[in-house]
Amino acid sequence: MSKHWVNPLKDPQDKRLPRIAGPSGMVIFGVTGDLARRKLLPAIYDLANRGLLPAGFALVGFGRRDWSKADFEDYVHEAVRAGARTEYRANVWERLAEGMHFVSGNFDDDAAFDALAQQLADLDASRGTAGNWAFYLSVPPNFFDDVVHQLDRSEMARGSDGSWRRVIIEKPFGHDQATARDLNRVVNSVFPEDSVFRIDHYLGKETVQNIMALRFANQLFDPLWNANFVDHVQITMAEDIGLGGRAGYYDGIGAARDVIQNHLLQLLALVAMEEPIIYNPRELRAEKIKVLRATAPVYPLSKSTARGQYTAGWQGSERVVGLRDEDGFDPESNTETFAACTLQINSRRWAGVPFYLRTGKRLGRRVTEIAVVFKQAPHLTFDEQMTSAQGPNALVIRVQPDEGVLMRFGSKVPGSTMEVRDVNMDFAYSEAFTEESPEAYERLILDALLDENSLFPTNEEVELSWAILDPILEYWENRGKPEDYPAGTWGPESADRMMARDGRTWRRP
Numbered sequence: 001m002s003k004h005w006v007n008p009l010k011d012p013q014d015k016r017l018p019r020i021a022g023p024s025g026m027v028i029f030g031v032t033g034d035l036a037r038r039k040l041l042p043a044i045y046d047l048a049n050r051g052l053l054p055a056g057f058a059l060v061g062f063g064r065r066d067w068s069k070a071d072f073e074d075y076v077h078e079a080v081r082a083g084a085r086t087e088y089r090a091n092v093w094e095r096l097a098e099g100m101h102f103v104s105g106n107f108d109d110d111a112a113f114d115a116l117a118q119q120l121a122d123l124d125a126s127r128g129t130a131g132n133w134a135f136y137l138s139v140p141p142n143f144f145d146d147v148v149h150q151l152d153r154s155e156m157a158r159g160s161d162g163s164w165r166r167v168i169i170e171k172p173f174g175h176d177q178a179t180a181r182d183l184n185r186v187v188n189s190v191f192p193e194d195s196v197f198r199i200d201h202y203l204g205k206e207t208v209q210n211i212m213a214l215r216f217a218n219q220l221f222d223p224l225w226n227a228n229f230v231d232h233v234q235i236t237m238a239e240d241i242g243l244g245g246r247a248g249y250y251d252g253i254g255a256a257r258d259v260i261q262n263h264l265l266q267l268l269a270l271v272a273m274e275e276p277i278i279y280n281p282r283e284l285r286a287e288k289i290k291v292l293r294a295t296a297p298v299y300p301l302s303k304s305t306a307r308g309q310y311t312a313g314w315q316g317s318e319r320v321v322g323l324r325d326e327d328g329f330d331p332e333s334n335t336e337t338f339a340a341c342t343l344q345i346n347s348r349r350w351a352g353v354p355f356y357l358r359t360g361k362r363l364g365r366r367v368t369e370i371a372v373v374f375k376q377a378p379h380l381t382f383d384e385q386m387t388s389a390q391g392p393n394a395l396v397i398r399v400q401p402d403e404g405v406l407m408r409f410g411s412k413v414p415g416s417t418m419e420v421r422d423v424n425m426d427f428a429y430s431e432a433f434t435e436e437s438p439e440a441y442e443r444l445i446l447d448a449l450l451d452e453n454s455l456f457p458t459n460e461e462v463e464l465s466w467a468i469l470d471p472i473l474e475y476w477e478n479r480g481k482p483e484d485y486p487a488g489t490w491g492p493e494s495a496d497r498m499m500a501r502d503g504r505t506w507r508r509p
Helices: 034-049 069-083 090-098 110-127 141-153 177-188 206-216 244-250 254-272 281-294 440-450 459-477 493-500
Strands: 025-029 058-063 100-104 133-137 165-170 196-199 230-238 295-297 305-311 313-315 318-320 338-345 355-360 367-374 394-400 404-412 420-428 483-486
Touching (some): 069 090, 069 100, 133 141, 177 459, 254 338, 254 355, 281 459
């Protein structure tokens, strides 16, 4: 069986036709966890429902529970009915359920992995999966070593006769650059880098992928996309929820490690990178790596960074508790729930343009956006009074929840006097396209099965991201407790002071 399976009935160059995975199966480690239940299992059903998985697709769960095939089917069925994006169809479910199996065991259990290897061999024969298997490690990083070692020992990590084996890894990719290197070394000792797919689910979102189309398919923006016209860039990922049941996981990680190191730095790379020679994974990754190599914190860090912890407050009409009262969180912890930093890109295109990144929990609303804010015109025909209600032009890419692109510019107010005020030109995905955007995990799982790796960070990207963030984390390490901010606000006052020192303000989405 060829490594790159092509449907002989479809022209791979015809973009109107869907890409369908070839014969294959997936093993999910940590299948009983929250991520698998809420995201992975519904995404697999949605792919099957859209006809993007092969008819003989097999799904194997591995976990400690003593489940039969029927027990596993019931569990997946419940997850699908609760979380699937597409409509439920009994015939699709029945076909998918035929290929479901569960193997009980621990990650250090040789016999369990031997049983798993036998199960895959049986499915290759009965389902026609052709020896092509993706191993999804939906487990904490401290278990990666055990799982990868067992896959190597049992010879499941190596395909034969042209078949492939791939590993899909969930973040966090390490705790700092040193641990990320160790993690990459462990994984790459068994799986070559081109068989490793590191999931950053933000890269699977339609709006994030649209950044490249917006920049490189339109002559309208490219001439302005540089330090001659751009004043600064703000990248925000705000959540209105608190830690909830994740307090134990979150303590010791914090907002910067959880979001800035992966999601926000990947968004920065897509916004700032040069145009690839051609749209393919190799060239895209090369341009992102160039940007990350050129990116560094702005010093002094006392003025260019901010961090905080939320306290009790009002989230809309609901009174919510503060971080130190969340179940399972150490009230003496210095782990931040809000993080902001100022970065610079040392390149000709972006010299002198600050990139402001911020993320936090219990903020004013849930929103992720990229705001490219332009410089004021060097000369204004209109006097100050005429333009007092006008701010700088901006292009805002909304990643979630209202996916789209907004342009802010000045327009004359109707009337007998010349008064210029900001107006918005708004493009919304939901209004422009009739087809609903697939969930990020649908796109990424399908890409992993198709060996399409442009949306998956390489080990070099991961290590470069840590190199950018590590100096900030080390600086915060010895600075005591983060500043308090009330729930429902937009973060600590230090974040506003960080911007005010540069004569700028945060957007209020």
